[in-house]
Amino acid sequence: xxxxxxxxxxxxxxxxxxxxxxxxxxxxxxxxxxxxxxxxxxxxxxxxxxxxxxxxxxxxxxxxxxxxxxxxxxxxxxxxxxxxxxxxxxxxxxxxxxxxxxxxxxxxxxxxxxxxxxxxxxxxxxxxxxxxxxxxxxxxxxxxxxxxxxxxxxxxxxxxxxxxxxxxxxxxxxxxxxxxxxxxxxxxxxxxxxxxxxxxxxxxxxxxxxxxxxxxxxxxxxxxxxxxxxxxxxxxxxxxxxxxxxxxxxxxxxxxxxxxxxxxxxxxxxxxxxxxxxxxxxxxxx
Amino acid sequence: xxxxxxxxxxxxxxxxxxxxxxxxxxxxxxxxxxxxxxxxxxxxxxxxxxxxxxxxxxxxxxxxxxxxxxxxxxxxxxxxxxxxxxxxxxxxxxxxxxxxxxxxxxxxxxxxxxxxxxxxxxxxxxxxxxxxxxxxxxxxxxxxxxxxxxxxxxxxxxxxxxxxxxxxxxxxxxxxxxxxxxxxxxxxxxxxxxxxxxxxxxxxxxxxxxxxxxxxxxxxxxxxxxxxxxxxxxxxxxxxxxxxxxxxxxxxxxxxxxxxxxxxxxxxxxxxxxxxxx
Numbered sequence: 001x002x003x004x005x006x007x008x009x010x011x012x013x014x015x016x017x018x019x020x021x022x023x024x025x026x027x028x029x030x031x032x033x034x035x036x037x038x039x040x041x042x043x044x045x046x047x048x049x050x051x052x053x054x055x056x057x058x059x060x061x062x063x064x065x066x067x068x069x070x071x072x073x074x075x076x077x078x079x080x081x082x083x084x085x086x087x088x089x090x091x092x093x094x095x096x097x098x099x100x101x102x103x104x105x106x107x108x109x110x111x112x113x114x115x116x117x118x119x120x121x122x123x124x125x126x127x128x129x130x131x132x133x134x135x136x137x138x139x140x141x142x143x144x145x146x147x148x149x150x151x152x153x154x155x156x157x158x159x160x161x162x163x164x165x166x167x168x169x170x171x172x173x174x175x176x177x178x179x180x181x182x183x184x185x186x187x188x189x190x191x192x193x194x195x196x197x198x199x200x201x202x203x204x205x206x207x208x209x210x211x212x213x214x215x216x217x218x219x220x221x222x223x224x225x226x227x228x229x230x231x232x233x234x235x236x237x238x239x240x241x242x243x244x245x246x247x248x249x250x251x252x253x254x255x256x257x258x259x260x261x262x263x264x265x266x267x268x269x270x271x272x273x274x275x276x277x278x279x280x281x282x283x284x285x286x
Numbered sequence: 287x288x289x290x291x292x293x294x295x296x297x298x299x300x301x302x303x304x305x306x307x308x309x310x311x312x313x314x315x316x317x318x319x320x321x322x323x324x325x326x327x328x329x330x331x332x333x334x335x336x337x338x339x340x341x342x343x344x345x346x347x348x349x350x351x352x353x354x355x356x357x358x359x360x361x362x363x364x365x366x367x368x369x370x371x372x373x374x375x376x377x378x379x380x381x382x383x384x385x386x387x388x389x390x391x392x393x394x395x396x397x398x399x400x401x402x403x404x405x406x407x408x409x410x411x412x413x414x415x416x417x418x419x420x421x422x423x424x425x426x427x428x429x430x431x432x433x434x435x436x437x438x439x440x441x442x443x444x445x446x447x448x449x450x451x452x453x454x455x456x457x458x459x460x461x462x463x464x465x466x467x468x469x470x471x472x473x474x475x476x477x478x479x480x481x482x483x484x485x486x487x488x489x490x491x492x493x494x495x496x497x498x499x500x501x502x503x504x505x506x507x508x509x510x511x512x513x514x515x516x517x518x519x520x521x522x523x524x525x526x527x528x529x530x531x532x533x534x535x536x537x538x539x540x541x542x543x544x545x546x547x548x549x550x551x552x553x554x555x556x557x558x559x560x561x562x563x564x
Contacts, residue, residue: 027466032375035366042434043387045409046399053402096305103298105290111306113545118313120541122495123393124515125534128522129316132323137527139319163312171305186295196296218389225392227498232519245394245498252398252502261402264395271390278390279383 050268054261065262070239074247074263077155081243082223085162089219093170094212098200101178102186112175118167126164127232130157153235158243161229166219173215174208181207214281221274225267320538323531335532340508341517347425348514352493355432356440359489360482363440370441371448385441388434393498400431401503423505428513431499436489443485447478447555480555487551491544495537 055062065071096115100108118126132138134151144151151157185207189199205212227245234241242250244263251260290298324332335341369375370382388396404411404421411421421427451474459469497515504511512520514533521530 023466028373031365032369032373034362035369036381038362038366039381039384041403041410042400042430042437043384045403046396046434047387047391049399049402049409050395092305092308095301096309098297099302099305102295103290103293103302105298105302111309113549114309114313115305116545117317117541120491120495120545122497122515122537122541124497124518125320125495125537125541128518128530128534129320131522132527132531133316133319135527137525139322160312164316167309167312183293183295190294190296199295200297221390225390225395227392227394228496228515231497232522245392248392248394248398249502260398264392264398267392267395271387271392271395274390275383275386278386 047268050261050264053257054265057258061258062262065259068259070242071247071251071259071263073239074242074244075266077158077242078224078244080155081159081162082220084159085166085223086216086220088163089166090170090212090216092167093174093215093219096171097174097178097208098204100175102183115168115171118164119172123165123226123228124232126229127161130160130164130233134160152233153237154241157233158230158241161233162223162226165226165229166222169219169222170212170215173211173218177208177211178204210281210284214278217274217277217281221271224270317538320531320534323528324535327528327532331528332532335529336536340512341514341533343509344512344514344517347428347511348494351425351428351432351513352490354429355436355493356486356490358429358433359436359440360486363437363485363489364444364478364482366437367441367444367448371445385438387438388436389438393435393496394502396434397431397499397502400434400499401427404430404503422503423511425504425511427503427505428500428511431503432493432496435496435499436493439488439492440482440485443481443488444478447481448474451477477558480551480558484548484551484555487544487548491541491548494540494544 054065066075096111100112131152134140134144134157136145136152138152151160185203186199189203190196194202224243225245226243227249230243231246231249234243234246236242236246236250238250244267248260248263248267251257251263327335366385370378370385401408401422403409404414404427406412406415406420406422408422414421419426421430455473456469459473464472495515497513497519500513501516504513504516506512506516514537518530518533518537521527521533
């Protein structure tokens, strides 16, 4: 834009009378109202419903929902699963991004496609593959049965399915970011005698910090909220293998709407928190 | 040609080895189990599972509703992206941030919330019921759920492309006497088209596989409102692992095809930008 008119000149031109005709303001209002109407029906109304239904019998009933043993167990299980899955996928994401962004090697774009694959796979298929691997009729089914280890319809299966679904989240945030930042500073650090780990923690990590936070919170949101994949491998044992989203389903099917929407409201708050952190990270990046 | 170009940076073997191992253990081995399980069925069994009338009805719903939802998203997603990029109105920033809500919101939550809103006594459902329009527990409900899920894909794909449209070209066209529709058709649409196609495909791919938000609102009647992922779950519950694997294999093949077309569409978009000199 060098040499072009300055921002002030452009703003002045834009503010001149006659620029906004009647037709263009009609078009503007029609489009804005269409957008808002569409979002109101599809997004804002459902979000409001969650909280209004959860609180429809008053605060006391709302809080009562969280005193239930099975609900507490579901919350604990969800937190446990996220506490295992998110760090694992973060380590994977950093390792994969380092290998892919810092080096040139054959088959790189194929590797990136494979990493992205779980995003495209249906959640139900993500659960199904683990049932075929570890279920009673699966590849390792007999071997596991003889040793009395249960993976499917137990917590390890839930962890594995969640890991599959959230697998690419950190890596696909970091790969383009690290590719864009280049290798110059790392190469300088190594030339000056820094070790690999020192270079990573003192040179690379500060640069990719916000991208990493972004990937981790998205990974966490998906890990805590996953329904389809977990539903296939969980077996729905109340209080034992139900995560929060699965517990919402159970309560809903029991027509216990206040409790179902109360747990759902907690998940909605998690989503809101995720978006707030995401917006903050975007501000920081600018 | 060597496997990799030389570099002074350390850790190539370690990081590539670890990530490849993890990828194989978590993603590729389980997917291989699905392919192998399907391969152990005879060809006749495979065809019989896939052409079962109930399965065929589920493809029709899954693909039909996903196509419709992705089309609705392309129209409304474009309008939303346009208003967010071009117009200033109160609450614009907040709405821009909320577009990502369907990404972040667990699907079970959107499922029960949409059902509550569109049920016959719900906020919106009660105004549609007098016209004989039933949304919840019909195929329309499936389309509504899939539209919500796919919306951010279209808006987020199209937004940067709309920002790329050169306003001076629009102004030049206007001074040369072009009407609004001509400007839209000849200047805006060609620039945005690759992004819109990418968004459409992303939304469609997500919708075909979607499970959580749909099963609450669909009613799940066999032959009528049963999506393919649900049929896989039903087959698993009946311990028909081979049947579930066959349907899963088809969905996996679809995912591969989708991923490929998304990559091609994005390459098209990049070529467009290069051709435009940017």
